[in-house]
Amino acid sequence: MIPSIPQPKVLTIGYAAYVTLFFVFLALPLIVVASFAFNDSQFPSLPWEGFTWNWFFGDERPMIGVFHERSILRAIGTSVFVAVGVSALSVAVGLSNAFLFNRYTFRGQGVLYVLMLLPLVIPGIVLGISILVASSRVANGLWDGFRWDVEALRPGLTLVILGQFSFITTIATLVIGARLQKFDRTLEEAALNLGAGKLTAIRTITLPYLAPAMIGAFVVAFLMSFENFNTTLMLVGSDAPLTIAMFDRLKEGSTPLLNAVSLLLMLGSSCLALVMIFFQKRGR
Amino acid sequence: MRREAKLGLALLLTPLALWLSLLIFIPHIDLFLVSLRERVGVGKYELSFANYLTFFNEPLYLWTFMRTAVMSILATMLTLLIAFPVSYYIAKMVKGRMQAALFLLCLVPFWVSELVRTFGWMILLRETGIISNVLQYAGLASGPVEMLYNDAAIMVGLVYTSMLFMVVPLVTTLESLSDEVVEAGYDLGGNGVSVLREIIIPHAMPGIVSGCIVVFMLCLGNYLTPTMLGGKESLWFTELIYSQFIVRFNWELGAAFGFMLLILSSLIVWGMLRLTGQSLEKTMG
Numbered sequence: 001m002i003p004s005i006p007q008p009k010v011l012t013i014g015y016a017a018y019v020t021l022f023f024v025f026l027a028l029p030l031i032v033v034a035s036f037a038f039n040d041s042q043f044p045s046l047p048w049e050g051f052t053w054n055w056f057f058g059d060e061r062p063m064i065g066v067f068h069e070r071s072i073l074r075a076i077g078t079s080v081f082v083a084v085g086v087s088a089l090s091v092a093v094g095l096s097n098a099f100l101f102n103r104y105t106f107r108g109q110g111v112l113y114v115l116m117l118l119p120l121v122i123p124g125i126v127l128g129i130s131i132l133v134a135s136s137r138v139a140n141g142l143w144d145g146f147r148w149d150v151e152a153l154r155p156g157l158t159l160v161i162l163g164q165f166s167f168i169t170t171i172a173t174l175v176i177g178a179r180l181q182k183f184d185r186t187l188e189e190a191a192l193n194l195g196a197g198k199l200t201a202i203r204t205i206t207l208p209y210l211a212p213a214m215i216g217a218f219v220v221a222f223l224m225s226f227e228n229f230n231t232t233l234m235l236v237g238s239d240a241p242l243t244i245a246m247f248d249r250l251k252e253g254s255t256p257l258l259n260a261v262s263l264l265l266m267l268g269s270s271c272l273a274l275v276m277i278f279f280q281k282r283g284r
Numbered sequence: 285m286r287r288e289a290k291l292g293l294a295l296l297l298t299p300l301a302l303w304l305s306l307l308i309f310i311p312h313i314d315l316f317l318v319s320l321r322e323r324v325g326v327g328k329y330e331l332s333f334a335n336y337l338t339f340f341n342e343p344l345y346l347w348t349f350m351r352t353a354v355m356s357i358l359a360t361m362l363t364l365l366i367a368f369p370v371s372y373y374i375a376k377m378v379k380g381r382m383q384a385a386l387f388l389l390c391l392v393p394f395w396v397s398e399l400v401r402t403f404g405w406m407i408l409l410r411e412t413g414i415i416s417n418v419l420q421y422a423g424l425a426s427g428p429v430e431m432l433y434n435d436a437a438i439m440v441g442l443v444y445t446s447m448l449f450m451v452v453p454l455v456t457t458l459e460s461l462s463d464e465v466v467e468a469g470y471d472l473g474g475n476g477v478s479v480l481r482e483i484i485i486p487h488a489m490p491g492i493v494s495g496c497i498v499v500f501m502l503c504l505g506n507y508l509t510p511t512m513l514g515g516k517e518s519l520w521f522t523e524l525i526y527s528q529f530i531v532r533f534n535w536e537l538g539a540a541f542g543f544m545l546l547i548l549s550s551l552i553v554w555g556m557l558r559l560t561g562q563s564l565e566k567t568m569g
Contacts, residue, residue, distance in 0.1 A: 007476075019373045019386075022366070026393050026447070029404025032414060036407060043412070093299045100296040104289075114564055115304055121497070121553055121564075122308075123505030125522050126542045129529055130311035133318050133539060166307035198288075227397035229508050230522070234529065243399050250403060250512065262400040269395035 034266065037259035064257070072261055075245035078157070079226050082241055085161045086168055087221035091214055093165075094172025098210075101173075102180045119167035128234030131163050156237030163231040168224050172217040179213035180206075212279045219276040223269055312546075319539035335540035345524065345541070352521040353548055355435070356503035359442040363450045363499050364492065366443065371454035371491075372484070376461070387455060394448040402512045405441050406432060409513070433515030441509035446502055450495040457491030458484075493562045497553050504549050521545055 040052040067073070101113060119127065132155065139153035152158040183206060191201035229243050236244050242265075246258060319336070321329040339345050374386045393401060408414045409431040419425040431437060461484065469479040485492075510520035525545065528538030557564060 015369070015373065015377070019370055022370045023386075023389060025444070026390065029401055029408060029444070030393055030396065032407050033400055033404040093303055096296050096299045100293070100300060104293050104296070106293060110565075112300070116300065117564055119308055121501055121549065123501060123522070123545055123549055125505055125507060125525055126315075126546050127308075127311075129525065129538060129542050130315040131307060132529070133535065134311035134314040137314055162307060166303070169303060223395060227399075229398060230505060233507065233526070243397055246399055247508070250399070250406075254403070254406075258403060262396070262403060265400060266396045270392070273391075273395050 030266065033259050034263045036256055037263045039256050039259075041256065043255065069257065071245065072242075072257070075240055075242040078239050079241040079243070082157060082161055082164070083222045083225040086164045086225040087218045089161070089165050090169040090172040090221045091176075091218050093169050094176050094217055095210070095214065097169070097173040098177040098180045101177060116173060117170060119170045122167070124167070124228070124230030125234060127166055128163055128231040131159060131166065131231075132234055135159055154237065155235055157239055159235040159237075160232050160241065163235045164225045164228050167231070168221045171224065172221055175217040175220060176210060176213045179210055183209055215279045216276050219272050223272060226269075315539050315542055318535055319543050321536055323536060335537050336544075338537060339540055339544060344519075348519045348521050348524055349544060349548070351519070352504060353552075355438070356442075356500055357552075359439055359446065359503045360496050360500045362439065363443050363446045364496060367447060367450040367454060367495070368488075368492075371451050372458055374451075375455045375458035376463070376466075390451050390455075391448060393444075398445055398508055401445060402441055402509055405437070405444065405513060409437055409440075432513060433518075435514070435518050437513040438510050438518060438520075441513045442503050442506065445506070445509060446499040449498040449502060453491040453495040453498075454488060455491075457488045461487045489560060490562060493556060493560050497556055500552060500556075501549055504545065 038051050038053070039048060041048075097116065101109065101116075135153040139150050142148040142150055142153075187205050187209075188201050191205050192198070196204065226241075227243065229247070232241060232244060233247075240248070242261075246261060249258060320331055320333070322332040322334040324330050339349075370390075374383060374390070378386060406413070410416070411428045411430040411432070413431070415431060416425070416429045419429055420427070465483060465487075466479060469483045474482065505522060507520070507522040507526065510518065511523060514520065521541070522545070525538055525541045528534045528541060532538075
């Protein structure tokens with residue numbers, strides 16, 4: 001069925017109705033979460049007790065708002081720290097990988113490419129436990145052999161960053177690689193003809209061309225890291241990123257505070273998405 | 285190869301090699317080795333299959349494993365069934381701005397974390413939740429209805445969470461199907477059903493396969509949705525792994541569980557690729 005071929009009216013209307021219903025299904029949980037952030041009650045559920053900003057700005061019990069809740073603010077800080085680390089690392093390695101697969105042909109390249117994709121098909125929780133097992137083996141070995149206590153190899157933020165990096169890099173590689181593939185190599189050759197060195201040509205011609213993809217990869221990596229739950233859950237130490245902190249609270253029972261945090265998250269990620277779309281448009 | 289080129293190749297290979305070996309291969313080998321050892325005394329271990337035997341001999345473990353697999357397959361099929369008409373609508377029935385807007389609308393929910401989405405479903409489905417209240421208000425239920433903490437709730441959560449990963453590849457492949465081909469199908473005497481079966485679905489196959497693989501993987505490895513939306517009875521295999529690792533501190537058994545999960549997911553992904561004649565590079569890259 002395509003628009004150029006006439007169909008019975010019932011069918012077209014039915015189809016449109018189905019699609020509308022689908023979007024209602026998509027939007028419903030988010031709308032509900034967002035609206036109960038303003039409910040003047042201890043529970044994020046009906047009945048509606050009236051409108052309040054207290055879950056954002058409230059500073060006395062029982063309604064302490066997000067901006068006065070230390071543990072949540074600290075968790076947000078932790079998440080941002082982890083996400084920036086993961087994004088920077090994975091964009092750097094992703095850029096290197098993109099050049100490797102685009103500019104060189106070598107034996108075993110195809111196999112290596114498939115291996116590079118593997119982290120995407122390993123369940124996150126398995127990635128988490130495998131890194132946990134390996135790092136504690138190394139840490140125990142160092143302790144038994146040299147009495148070195150390497151804090152970074154115990155569950156904590158370093159491992160969380162490495163764990164998330166281990167699969168987000170694949171995505172960064174794909175995003176940057178896709179744009180590098182469209183690059184017109186003759187531009188680089190022109191720079192070389194005009195007397196530029198190889199690295200200068202890459203720095204002044206190729207990297208600016210790749211910039212939108214690199215920013216895109218950074219934003220995607222940032223969001224994926226911020227949202228990541230499974231891998232983080234297995235590697236987290238005493239400093240919990242936001243998703244883990246919220247999960248712990250949610251298990252104990254929820255207050256509209258969590259709705260307020262969620263609403264802020266939605267706004268934050270929409271802004272990031274807009275930034276990315278803006279850069280993507282400019283790159284075209 | 286010139287010397288300079290060789291140096292460049294080596295420089296670019298290093299990060300990739302470090303990343304894959306230190307964070308993917310060595311950890312998985314370690315995990316496998318841990319799963320193969322049995323604790324025989326304090327700090328003493330022996331090589332054995334005891335952990336795998338425990339897995340196969342304990343009905344609860346095996347049952348949870350099968351249940352997780354079957355429910356993930358079911359969730360994948362449901363996601364495909366729901367997403368296909370929507371993707372087709374976005375790719376072929378609307379054009380220009382409307383198309384871009386609808387596509388973007390599909391992406392929006394997935395910019396926020398899975399936790400928030402699950403939380404939304406909890407507010408909707410629980411006894412004091414929105415749907416229960418609406419039903420009572422409409423007179424369809426006499427008292428509060430609990431819709432949370434069962435398998436259906438898990439299913440809703442899984443399908444919702446996976447939707448994006450099905451819609452995006454489907455829209456991308458369906459967009460490349462030209463209208464003329466569909467018209468030709470009708471001109472040659474086909475009807476809606478035969479055009480769908482002979483033209484549209486075969487064309488969309490790469491998208492269907494990659495969507496299904498990703499969605500299946502995400503369902504199988506999901507921890508949050510089954511924990512938050514499922515009840516005491518509805519165990520998910522990842523919950524077993526978590527409890528062995530973090531709660532009971534029995535890493536040997538947990539590692540064996542992890543490996544079983546990895547084997548299951550690899551088998552199904554491989555099977556799906558073989559069955560449809562696709563390759564991993566084409567579906568993922």
